[in-house]
Amino acid sequence: MVAISEYDNTTWSDLPNVKEKDVTNFKQLFEQELKYEVVCNSVPKMTKQDIQSFLAKLVVNHDLHENKNKYDGLIIIICGHGEDGNMLVSSDGKQVSIDKIRSTFNCNEMESFKDLPKIFIIDTCRGENIPKALYL
Secondary structure, X not given: OEEOOOOOOOOOOOOHHHHHHHHHHHHHHHHHHXXXXXXXXXXXXXXXXXXXXXXXXXXXXOOOOOOOOOOOOEEEEEEOOEEOOOEEEOXXXXXXXXXXXXXXXXXXXXXXXXXXXXXXEEEOOOOOOOOOOOOO
């Protein structure tokens, strides 16, 4: 889980609910209820470089390329501010491509997860393309 709740500049407001509610609720569901191993960033601020480093270490520390731990699936959760073009905004205001994050775990990049489910939960706005409810 990548959960960003604090931002360094005035363009992006802090997201206290990410830190106070979202992380707690996702951990409750996946760790306690469903017995998944949950790995989440430990600090509420993450620069673009922090995000890239966190994901790279995740792959290495859990031997995901070889799936030595015999994981039966992968769930990636991303919470924070978003921007047009399917971008995650880091605490320093830089953008990280959500599509690039997703492609890191696709079958061509990570053959050990080829036939295993991969679920991505993206909890970010996407700039002007904010979903609106339809009322009938």
